[in-house]
Amino acid sequence: MTDLSHGPDLEQITSEIPFPFKITDLIGKGGQKLVFSGLRTDTQEPLVLKIIKTTSDSRERTIREIRAASIVNHAQIPEVVCSNAEEIPAGENQIVWVVEQYVPGESLRTVIDRKPNIEVAQVVYFIDTMLDILLECEKCNIIHRDIKPENIIVDPAGQYWLIDFGISRHLDLESLTQSQSPFGPCTIGYSAGEQFRNRKREIDIRADLFSVGVIAAEMICGYNPYTKNTQDILQVIKQIESQPLPVLRIDGDERFFLARLIKSLGDNRISRRPRSVPEAKEILELVKKSLG
Amino acid sequence: MDFYLQMGHGMKAMTLELIKSWSGGTAILSPRHMTLEQMTRASSEIHDLGGRVFVDPQFYVPRTSESKLHEHAFWPEQFSTFTFFTDGGIDNLVDCLIDDYFLALNLDAFIIPSLLCSEPTTDWDAINRVILTSVSRRQLDTRRYFTLCLTADLIKDEQKVHDLIEVVEDYPVDGFYIIPEHPSDQYLIEDVQWLTNLLDLVAGLKVLGKEVIVGYSNHQLLLLSLAKTDGLCAGSWLKTRVFPTADFDEKERDNEGGRKTTWYYCPQALSEYQIPFLTNAYHSGLLDTLKPPATFDGGYASILFQGASPDTVYFREREAFQHYLHSLKKQCEDLHFQSFDEAKTGLKLLFETANDLSVYLRDQGVRGKYREFSNVADDTLASIDAFDGRRGLIYQVQWKTL
Numbered sequence: 001m002t003d004l005s006h007g008p009d010l011e012q013i014t015s016e017i018p019f020p021f022k023i024t025d026l027i028g029k030g031g032q033k034l035v036f037s038g039l040r041t042d043t044q045e046p047l048v049l050k051i052i053k054t055t056s057d058s059r060e061r062t063i064r065e066i067r068a069a070s071i072v073n074h075a076q077i078p079e080v081v082c083s084n085a086e087e088i089p090a091g092e093n094q095i096v097w098v099v100e101q102y103v104p105g106e107s108l109r110t111v112i113d114r115k116p117n118i119e120v121a122q123v124v125y126f127i128d129t130m131l132d133i134l135l136e137c138e139k140c141n142i143i144h145r146d147i148k149p150e151n152i153i154v155d156p157a158g159q160y161w162l163i164d165f166g167i168s169r170h171l172d173l174e175s176l177t178q179s180q181s182p183f184g185p186c187t188i189g190y191s192a193g194e195q196f197r198n199r200k201r202e203i204d205i206r207a208d209l210f211s212v213g214v215i216a217a218e219m220i221c222g223y224n225p226y227t228k229n230t231q232d233i234l235q236v237i238k239q240i241e242s243q244p245l246p247v248l249r250i251d252g253d254e255r256f257f258l259a260r261l262i263k264s265l266g267d268n269r270i271s272r273r274p275r276s277v278p279e280a281k282e283i284l285e286l287v288k289k290s291l292g
Numbered sequence: 293m294d295f296y297l298q299m300g301h302g303m304k305a306m307t308l309e310l311i312k313s314w315s316g317g318t319a320i321l322s323p324r325h326m327t328l329e330q331m332t333r334a335s336s337e338i339h340d341l342g343g344r345v346f347v348d349p350q351f352y353v354p355r356t357s358e359s360k361l362h363e364h365a366f367w368p369e370q371f372s373t374f375t376f377f378t379d380g381g382i383d384n385l386v387d388c389l390i391d392d393y394f395l396a397l398n399l400d401a402f403i404i405p406s407l408l409c410s411e412p413t414t415d416w417d418a419i420n421r422v423i424l425t426s427v428s429r430r431q432l433d434t435r436r437y438f439t440l441c442l443t444a445d446l447i448k449d450e451q452k453v454h455d456l457i458e459v460v461e462d463y464p465v466d467g468f469y470i471i472p473e474h475p476s477d478q479y480l481i482e483d484v485q486w487l488t489n490l491l492d493l494v495a496g497l498k499v500l501g502k503e504v505i506v507g508y509s510n511h512q513l514l515l516l517s518l519a520k521t522d523g524l525c526a527g528s529w530l531k532t533r534v535f536p537t538a539d540f541d542e543k544e545r546d547n548e549g550g551r552k553t554t555w556y557y558c559p560q561a562l563s564e565y566q567i568p569f570l571t572n573a574y575h576s577g578l579l580d581t582l583k584p585p586a587t588f589d590g591g592y593a594s595i596l597f598q599g600a601s602p603d604t605v606y607f608r609e610r611e612a613f614q615h616y617l618h619s620l621k622k623q624c625e626d627l628h629f630q631s632f633d634e635a636k637t638g639l640k641l642l643f644e645t646a647n648d649l650s651v652y653l654r655d656q657g658v659r660g661k662y663r664e665f666s667n668v669a670d671d672t673l674a675s676i677d678a679f680d681g682r683r684g685l686i687y688q689v690q691w692k693t694l
Binding site for chain 1: 451457462681682
């Protein structure tokens with residue numbers, strides 16, 4: 001058994017991977033997770049190895065994360081190459097590993113921090129890509145629940161990738177969050193009210209649409225309108241629950257269609273958001289036409 | 293948008309006449325104004341004329357002192373909130389409404405009763421779910437509408453409106469029958485928040501795929517066609533065009549029917565005028581301006597425009613009511629739009645024209661007092677733009693499916 005606090009037994013783990021694999025670098029570390037870049041040595045394909053230490057509580061969530069990323073089939077979700085998730089027995093301190101497609105680039109967070117006002121065409125392309133991905137998620141009944149700039153990679157070609165299905169929810173499966181929990185798993189500032197309030201009955205793909213709307217607003221303004229001028233998490237919650245996104249003034253958006261799409265996606269009232277991804281895509285087509 | 297006759301005091305004869313002339317139409321019967329026997333007869337006669345009949349159980353305020361409601365068999369003899377909702381009281385109410393009213397009167401839809409809501413609390417929701425569970429015990433081969441009787445304060449509060457939409461989202465019904473209390477008992481509503489939030493509420497229910505009928509309405513709420521409301525209900529006296537909760541308290545209520553004054557409804561001005569003001573118009577050579585366009589004219593007010601001074605002709609309340617209801621029905625039917633943009637433009641044109649006309653008439657000494665549309669034109673027009681900002685894009689895309 002490997003304990004991450006003392007360093008995982010990497011040799012043991014790489015020996016379980018069903019092809020020759022060489023770790024090249026530690027590229028991420030957080031909580032009970034280590035992320036390495038690596039190489040499949042027989043094909044020279046760059047890959048990513050994630051190693052996660054699970055507890056009896058987190059095991060199921062980890063397995064679901066890997067399944068979700070495997071089920072949702074979209075070119076801009078890193079492909080899961082292989083994993084030991086399905087073979088892990090129940091119990092404490094089990095190590096789950098997963099090998100995924102390597103996506104070069106930087107996080108959208110880095111991009112926004114470096115260049116706060118992103119071009120309108122890029123924002124529209126971002127929304128388009130995210131809606132395409134969410135369309136696949138919706139078909140599989142999966143909600144990502146953690147779409148935020150840190151979980152979006154912008155590759156050198158300018159394409160957007162959605163990563164980290166760590167707190168995704170499969171709507172056909174029983175929730176892993178206790179119903180009496182006052183807060184559901186989320187990132188405050190990018191999560192819809194029904195999600196952080198853990199109102200499970202209401203949670204569906206519209207929670208992800210909310211996040212896309214907030215990020216699109218942030219790409220335009222350079223800041224998240226829900227977190228601006230707030231000092232703590234409670235203020236952000238209050239802001240989200242009391243104020244809808246403003247209608248943004250966007251260069252070239254003379255009819256305010258893009259601004260209203262963003263407002264509608266990121267609306268704090270669930271019933272005002274598009275009810276489905278196809279509906280959001282239809283509106284986006286209207287927006288594209290209006291932008292010429 | 294369909295038009296429904298909201299039955300009130302003394303409306304049966306004119307209802308029959310209107311339904312006959314329309315070769316159809318729907319009447320919502322009021323237990324407050326009719327006994328079961330009267331309703332049975334009315335239902336049969338309306339059906340014979342090709343009309344449809346609903347009964348609104350008016351269970352909004354169960355502790356009402358309105359004695360006529362207490363005479364109905366479905367009304368609980370001793371309403372105790374706790375035992376009523378836990379010891380089968382609801383089942384008795386629902387069974388009685390279904391057996392003795394819905395089935396016996398051969399009704400064309402079932403309006404599910406619920407309590408007046410000032411805030412969509414978990415308790416209010418829990419009671420509704422008891423009622424819905426009770427209804428679901430019975431196999432009803434008809435459309436089921438859930439009553440949403442809402443206080444003016446709730447409608448004015450955007451947050452509460454959205455809480456309400458979220459609470460009722462999964463109610464297993466075909467539609468909702470909204471009874472919106474007007475702010476401060478106003479007839480025409482000078483409150484842009486109330487108007488916008490009501491539009492928003494209708495829209496929130498429409499996007500759930502539900503049918504929405506709005507009761508106790510008047511011509512200002514033609515506005516609701518912007519949210520693709522399915523039906524608007526109005527009757528003769530103001531008490532069927534405005535819903536004040538105090539009306540369900542006999543101690544608070546003034547004489548049934550209100551003050552007896554004849555008002556002529558000018559559909560193109562969306563305003564109503566008393567006979568002395570029509571006489572003013574006659575003497576100023578403006579009477580023809582008030583004449584209803586042929587599209588809305590059912591002939592009930594023709595006598596006013598045949599050359600004599602309005603104060604000398606026989607135009608009574610009955611004709612005034614029939615003219616109002618006929619015109620409003622035609623106006624409702626006229627509001628058929630191919631797209632949200634077309635609806636927005638069409639309604640703005642309707643309201644701007646009505647405003648211009650009522651201002652012009654007022655400047656000539658033809659005043660509609662509190663029934664003059666210009667008093668509320670700004671609020672009405674502003675609510676169109678506010679609604680567009682809130683839901684316009686989705687409505688543009690979904691218009692044909694709503």
